[in-house]
Amino acid sequence: MGRRVSYFFPLALTLVFLAAAATVANAMYNVESYGAKADGRTDSSAAFLKAWDAVCALNRPATILVPRGEFLLRNVLFHGEKCGNRNGITFQISGTLLAPSDYNVIGHSDAWIKFNRVTALSIIGGTLDAQGSSLWKCKNGKGGCPEGSTTLAIYDSDNVAIMGLTSQNSQKFHILIKGTRNAKLQGVKISAPEDSPNTDGIHVQSSSGVTITNSNIGTGDDCISIGPGTTNLLVQSIACGPGHGISIGSLGWSANEAGVENVKVRNVQFTGTENGVRIKTWARPSNGYVRNVLFQRATMVDVHNPIIIDQNYCPHNENCPHQSSGIKISGITFEDIHGTSATEVGVELQCSKSRPCSGITVDDVKLTYNGRPAQASCTNAACPRIFSRY
Template sequence: MAYTKTIHILILTLFCYYSSPSLSANPTYNVQSFGAKPDGKSDCTKAFLSAWGAACAATTPATIYVPRGRFLLGSNVYLSGKLCKNTAITIRIDGTLVAPSDYNALGRTEHWVQFERVTGVSIYGGTLDGQGAALWACKNSGKNCPKGTTSLAFYNSNNILVSGLTSLNSQMFHVLVDGCHNAKLINLQISAPGNSPNTDGIHVQQSTGVTIMNSHVGTGDDCVSIGPGSSNLWIENLACGPGHGISIGSLGWDMQEAGVQNVTVKTATFSGTENGVRVKTWARPSNGFVRDVLFQHVVMLNVQNPIIIDQNYCPDHHNCPNQSSGVKISDVTYQDIHGTSATAIAVKFDCSKTHPCTGITLDGVKLTYGNKQATASCANAGGSAAGVVQPTSCL
């Protein structure tokens, strides 16, 4: 009887082993198998597209593997999910993806590596080197230059994860999330010089359920910028600097524009940035809104504008002078914000004359300006203060 039981257990164990999926059973596609060369000189675009095609055709979760080395991607790498049957593709990168040093090689392409209409894509590790220095120099010289390309873009995609990625020297935005649902950006290292134009670290728009955590962003523009149609955003444990801080906006350029709501920024440090936490709208008519925003546990280190709402944004006074912002800002809370301001006005609420800010809350704010007392400035702003608030609230 014992012998029979042993046989039954052995058969059952073997059946479970062979019928259960395992990692080893899932296909892995090494880009070198498709002709990619890790020399930083040979264009590997076709190899990457071929690996993507193979992963999309797989009937089980699949992995695209990029080994150590420098892989040149010389043109727009467009990875479409339209015909992709696989909703569980992992891209594991040990090497570096390199853009052409000549910015004209990408021409007027808006994106370098672009995902569109994909579901369940996860990217782990690796480095993107946008080699943007030549284009920045062109822009800073005042010449007629291309707008530049975004290094990594996700459009109309769901259930995205990017973890442990380093993005260096992007020509323009480093990471763009547009029209997406449920995107997680974790442990990112994003870097560009402080004088590099339009090199936003992460830009989110028309998206819901976006999480940005445990990341360091230092660029020549916003560390994180939040555009129209964004909701349910969670940003936590972010180090920002150099750069222009975290900005909701610019909003209100279009008359018919989706609003921004339910945004949490928690545990962030801003070092030597132009702004800390900012809401910015054009001084133009619009039906947009910003509401239910929480900035909590934030440290400012020599920041020019630690807390700012600017509803009179109108650079060079073009297309907006003598107008008023139509964006309605309400229920914005600043809780446990402390540190140092690089300017005398540490808190500035410059709200719309026709749509004043309402429900602004200052709770435990302490900002100093060197050996002098910092000040606050309010225009068309209403709200309340609680706890210790320095500079003295002007609400």
């Protein structure tokens, strides 16, 4: 029960097929032909941008090839609005993209590798290593550090595929999908230590039609976090741990924030995580909402908060003390969730006093603590009958 689930074996054949198809059908542009050096020391940022400009000048599918080796990159921005190629651009990565070891080089920017307004982009294989350990040490110590940079950010784009990619040691978020339509993330592997701050695995916000499947995520924050404006999201076949679980939120910081709806989270194993499935909102006035959400077929292995709705989020009692969350939570289903809780309370529904939760369904949920049934704690929501109230 405690063994970590792996989903990569079927994907390997898929990646081999995709790489072979790209080689046959697409024009290939090797970054080394533009001056990139696979020595892990030479700044190859300009070479990658030159390769991008070359494929953008085409009017047919093209592939940027990153061969084996380590390629050092500073912050790079791939502009889609300046790219005339809408027929499909593929980054086929066999090697490792390496950030500078000095966290100040990229740590003051929002993203290390950023794509903006791209169409029909695929990123296949490879490793992104942001070398974030020195920044984590700074954040966990004396302070005065930069906020840190997201490793891979996709902004305002359409039809994006990220397959077989490994992201490790991110300074901040590993992968950010924002303002994007129709993105597919499959076979992603994300790793950072449990004590690395703010290293969310995948964050989705203001996006629709995103799927995240067959992936292994272990990090210091949420394995997957779901921000405002996210609709029609599917998360399926995920191994999460360490980390803070899969979270909708935090939501409701601003009064006119967009809502979250039509989210399905299926077939997930949580191992030793702080939370399992969670909805988290600020205790502040807001017109936002969370509705039509399904959490289905989840296995909990020694999870501190297997099922939690927290509408009283107000760290350090700053900017929201004694307030009530305005986020309306409705139509939430927890179904077929089993395993072990690391705390006595396995189901915690702490809903807003001004806008109580409605339409909460708990079906076939069996959680134990120290060999006995776990408890439920509920405020402004009906406790599941299958649990005794804490």
